[in-house]
Amino acid sequence: MRHLLTLETLPGAKIAHLLERAEDFRTRGRQRDLLVDRTVLNLFFEPSTRTRTSFEIAARRLGADVVNFDLSRSSTTKGESLLDTLHTLEAMRLDALVVRHNENRMPDWLAEHANTDVAIINAGDGSRAHPTQGLLDALTIRQHRRNLENLAIVICGDIRHSRVARSDVHAFTALGARDIRLCAPRALLPEDTSEFAGCVVSEDFDAALDNADVVIMLRIQKERMAAALLPADSDYFAQYGLDARRLALAAPDCMVLHPGPINRGVEIAGEVADGAQSRILDQVSNGVFVRMAVLAELLAPRA
Amino acid sequence: MRHLLTLETLPGAKIAHLLERAEDFRTRGRQRDLLVDRTVLNLFFEPSTRTRTSFEIAARRLGADVVNFDLSRSSTTKGESLLDTLHTLEAMRLDALVVRHNENRMPDWLAEHANTDVAIINAGDGSRAHPTQGLLDALTIRQHRRNLENLAIVICGDIRHSRVARSDVHAFTALGARDIRLCAPRALLPEDTSEFAGCVVSEDFDAALDNADVVIMLRIQKERMAAALLPADSDYFAQYGLDARRLALAAPDCMVLHPGPINRGVEIAGEVADGAQSRILDQVSNGVFVRMAVLAELLAPRA
Amino acid sequence: MRHLLTLETLPGAKIAHLLERAEDFRTRGRQRDLLVDRTVLNLFFEPSTRTRTSFEIAARRLGADVVNFDLSRSSTTKGESLLDTLHTLEAMRLDALVVRHNENRMPDWLAEHANTDVAIINAGDGSRAHPTQGLLDALTIRQHRRNLENLAIVICGDIRHSRVARSDVHAFTALGARDIRLCAPRALLPEDTSEFAGCVVSEDFDAALDNADVVIMLRIQKERMAAALLPADSDYFAQYGLDARRLALAAPDCMVLHPGPINRGVEIAGEVADGAQSRILDQVSNGVFVRMAVLAELLAPRA
Numbered sequence: 001m002r003h004l005l006t007l008e009t010l011p012g013a014k015i016a017h018l019l020e021r022a023e024d025f026r027t028r029g030r031q032r033d034l035l036v037d038r039t040v041l042n043l044f045f046e047p048s049t050r051t052r053t054s055f056e057i058a059a060r061r062l063g064a065d066v067v068n069f070d071l072s073r074s075s076t077t078k079g080e081s082l083l084d085t086l087h088t089l090e091a092m093r094l095d096a097l098v099v100r101h102n103e104n105r106m107p108d109w110l111a112e113h114a115n116t117d118v119a120i121i122n123a124g125d126g127s128r129a130h131p132t133q134g135l136l137d138a139l140t141i142r143q144h145r146r147n148l149e150n151l152a153i154v155i156c157g158d159i160r161h162s163r164v165a166r167s168d169v170h171a172f173t174a175l176g177a178r179d180i181r182l183c184a185p186r187a188l189l190p191e192d193t194s195e196f197a198g199c200v201v202s203e204d205f206d207a208a209l210d211n212a213d214v215v216i217m218l219r220i221q222k223e224r225m226a227a228a229l230l231p232a233d234s235d236y237f238a239q240y241g242l243d244a245r246r247l248a249l250a251a252p253d254c255m256v257l258h259p260g261p262i263n264r265g266v267e268i269a270g271e272v273a274d275g276a277q278s279r280i281l282d283q284v285s286n287g288v289f290v291r292m293a294v295l296a297e298l299l300a301p302r303a
Numbered sequence: 304m305r306h307l308l309t310l311e312t313l314p315g316a317k318i319a320h321l322l323e324r325a326e327d328f329r330t331r332g333r334q335r336d337l338l339v340d341r342t343v344l345n346l347f348f349e350p351s352t353r354t355r356t357s358f359e360i361a362a363r364r365l366g367a368d369v370v371n372f373d374l375s376r377s378s379t380t381k382g383e384s385l386l387d388t389l390h391t392l393e394a395m396r397l398d399a400l401v402v403r404h405n406e407n408r409m410p411d412w413l414a415e416h417a418n419t420d421v422a423i424i425n426a427g428d429g430s431r432a433h434p435t436q437g438l439l440d441a442l443t444i445r446q447h448r449r450n451l452e453n454l455a456i457v458i459c460g461d462i463r464h465s466r467v468a469r470s471d472v473h474a475f476t477a478l479g480a481r482d483i484r485l486c487a488p489r490a491l492l493p494e495d496t497s498e499f500a501g502c503v504v505s506e507d508f509d510a511a512l513d514n515a516d517v518v519i520m521l522r523i524q525k526e527r528m529a530a531a532l533l534p535a536d537s538d539y540f541a542q543y544g545l546d547a548r549r550l551a552l553a554a555p556d557c558m559v560l561h562p563g564p565i566n567r568g569v570e571i572a573g574e575v576a577d578g579a580q581s582r583i584l585d586q587v588s589n590g591v592f593v594r595m596a597v598l599a600e601l602l603a604p605r606a
Numbered sequence: 607m608r609h610l611l612t613l614e615t616l617p618g619a620k621i622a623h624l625l626e627r628a629e630d631f632r633t634r635g636r637q638r639d640l641l642v643d644r645t646v647l648n649l650f651f652e653p654s655t656r657t658r659t660s661f662e663i664a665a666r667r668l669g670a671d672v673v674n675f676d677l678s679r680s681s682t683t684k685g686e687s688l689l690d691t692l693h694t695l696e697a698m699r700l701d702a703l704v705v706r707h708n709e710n711r712m713p714d715w716l717a718e719h720a721n722t723d724v725a726i727i728n729a730g731d732g733s734r735a736h737p738t739q740g741l742l743d744a745l746t747i748r749q750h751r752r753n754l755e756n757l758a759i760v761i762c763g764d765i766r767h768s769r770v771a772r773s774d775v776h777a778f779t780a781l782g783a784r785d786i787r788l789c790a791p792r793a794l795l796p797e798d799t800s801e802f803a804g805c806v807v808s809e810d811f812d813a814a815l816d817n818a819d820v821v822i823m824l825r826i827q828k829e830r831m832a833a834a835l836l837p838a839d840s841d842y843f844a845q846y847g848l849d850a851r852r853l854a855l856a857a858p859d860c861m862v863l864h865p866g867p868i869n870r871g872v873e874i875a876g877e878v879a880d881g882a883q884s885r886i887l888d889q890v891s892n893g894v895f896v897r898m899a900v901l902a903e904l905l906a907p908r909a
Contacts, residue, residue: 067666
């Protein structure tokens with residue numbers, strides 16, 4: 001494993017191995033000697049303080065140096081091509097680039113064009129993949145339910161544009177999940193459902209929730225709602241928001257997940273986000289452990 | 304002591320203890336092993352490079368990791384509530400949040416709502432408190448005069464809106480000061496002077512300076528001057544600026560302090576800011592030591 | 607050596623010593639114990655992610671703390687004078703300030719006015735000097751050719767406004783180079799060529815390339831082209847761009863350098879920038895080693 005670009009091609013055993021390593025970090029805490037003398041650079045073309053901070057904390061807890069490459073002020077504004085930026089950063093002898101970009105497959109393109117053995121870690125590309133989010137969601141489910149095979153997992157929201165949904169489906173499927181239900185208004189369902197083969201796709205959230213073990217609510221981006229001629233916030237909430245009444249349709253111990261930041265009253269009710277079944281903050285904690293595991297695996301593979 | 308929110312409620316003995324610890328750091332320098340494995344996050348909702356840098360340097364000199372959370376690019380811009388930001392950061396297992404906010408008592412509100420034992424350090428909230436500034440001003444005075452009990456201390460400028468004035472008065476009073484004189488044009492005096500009980504309040508700067516041992520000049524913010532229908536810079540300087548002639552009204556060894564950044568020719572003459580009686584740069588140095596002491600006290604209390 | 611402001615006054619032996627120390631770092635890698643307990647602050651008044659990142663990585667690889675002072679959000683926006691900023695930073699007990707400013711000699715001015723033994727390192731001032739660039743260019747040439755005395759070195763582009771050209775000429779001359787050829791359209795040649803005494807100045811790039819051992823292409827800034835009533839990109843490239851045909855006029859093993867970021871198709875053809883004779887990425891790598899050497903020399907001089 002040289003890069004982490006997507007979970008789509010990762011075998012279940014590899015994903016399970018990463019999750020075990022993340023669980024190790026959860027138990028044992030930092031390991032400051034592991035990545036001493038390694039340099040990790042955050043290359044974010046889209047703002048994301050949460051994910052960047054999570055990677056930064058993860059890398060420091062393993063003893064790595066972390067450099068934030070601020071692109072709003074960078075020489076890319078002087079017309080430097082992305083390829084030249086890549087090779088320039090490689091020449092500074094970096095060990096890993098954590099990349100977020102609004103274009104699909106840009107991290108793969110960087111990995112293909114790298115001249116050195118720098119590890120490329122996809123921190124979210126367009127609507128395509130967000131592999132560490134998929135891993136942390138799987139880790140959060142496994143923290144409470146050892147086995148995904150018999151779980152009914154609902155993912156609700158803007159499936160069409162969601163890299164989170166895609167990486168979640170890849171992770172859960174690889175780990176044996178057999179009952180994944182995707183739910184959204186028609187405008188936010190994928191145009192071609194073949195990429196979600198094996199999942200049940202529907203527009204009826206109440207039905208989808210029936211006896212569910214896990215429900216993952218996706219963030220609604222207001223720009224997209226307008227573009228898709230979607231109803232107002234309150235109408236969306238009425239049809240697709242997760243409130244206590246709806247959650248009661250699921251299994252009694254159904255877990256609630258959300259990649260954050262949440263829109264209270266748009267896709268999720270405050271009482272549910274803050275409620276006993278919410279695992280949203282576990283996700284954030286697990287995000288650091290999963291990123292430690294990914295960095296460790298790529299830069300300090302176990303013998 | 305779990306948080307540092309204001310000096311108002313801190314006993315003199317506690318303040319003295321913090322100042323002694325700061326003096327220790329001044330003497331002994333860094334102590335890189337003290338906060339190893341601790342993470343401090345700077346959460347600044349108002350820009351302040353000076354104070355942020357001072358905290359960053361203080362934390363690093365104790366061996367802590369420091370993460371700057373850049374709010375202009377953060378997910379709060381995506382509509383995340385402050386409470387969700389707090390809990391998200393807590394879930395990343397931070398040890399301290401250094402918070403600056405333009406609303407009074409926001410750090411207290413965060414402390415009340417914290418789920419973990421994260422320490423909240425107020426780095427300035429609205430016009431209410433700036434406790435590390437109060438401590439560093441007290442430390443600077445004590446560096447030259449062991450005892451505050453018999454000192455005449457003048458604070459001049461925008462008392463009404465000044466969190467520095469408030470924290471100074473709390474610190475000095477707790478340490479035994481009995482002669483604190485507040486001076487400002489009427490529009491910049493507090494509406495209700497009861498919060499400054501025990502201080503003498505006046506509009507006559509020359510009279511206030513009589514035989515003073517310490518004079519603290521506050522920064523004038525031009526926005527406020529306009530709003531208060533204050534006279535032009537030069538008129539303000541004529542009435543409330545500290546120049547050599549006025550300083551001669553004070554005791555011969557009167558110290559001059561200013562929280563910075565200074566407006567030369569507005570509230571203070573360059574010759575005074577740069578003169579032999581100025582302790583402005585001592586304040587900056589002491590700022591790092593006081594912040595080391597606060598971080599040490601909160602995260603590594605002495606047995 | 608207390609500061610690094612320009613190479614103009616540095617003896618060849620000192621420059622050679624710095625290059626040897628940089629070569630040591632290239633061979634031996636990091637030396638994390640060298641600058642422990644030292645603090646380096648990046649004070650950039652002009653954006654430059656590349657150079658700032660190179661200094662940041664260099665300082666961290668020697669174990670120093672690095673603080674980035676973000677001036678777009680700093681208290682200089684509150685009207686603080688540059689001198690007050692300098693003294694404030696000094697009072698925080700910094701060991702080195704890495705300064706970039708668009709005015710010539712601003713780093714020298716800071717060095718003159720410093721109150722402490724803080725080291726000022728010029729990271730580029732106006733059109734005057736960029737000493738670490740001069741050093742890294744010399745290091746890159748020496749990496750492939752031990753001796754500069756018999757080399758023909760061409761520098762082509764906006765000589766008039768180029769701090770890189772000036773520092774290159776100072777470095778190469780001090781190291782014994784005797785055949786330096788400067789080439790540009792008239793509008794971009796220096797008004798007074800006396801500062802480039804000893805160099806051959808011409809407008810004919812083809813002639814200048816004759817049997818050259820090194821060619822350094824300078825970045826063309828489009829703002830400057832318009833101001834100088836220069837022809838369009840494609841016309842500039844036709845006359846002064848380095849393509850394969852032109853490179854063939856030089857010696858067969860002629861090295862190609864560029865300080866980056868490059869404008870492909872403006873001053874250099876992609877095939878040349880990416881070709882076998884290009885040493886552009888060596889320059890980036892050497893930039894880190896040279897900056898390690900400068901920081902080490904200033905903050906931890908060898909006995």
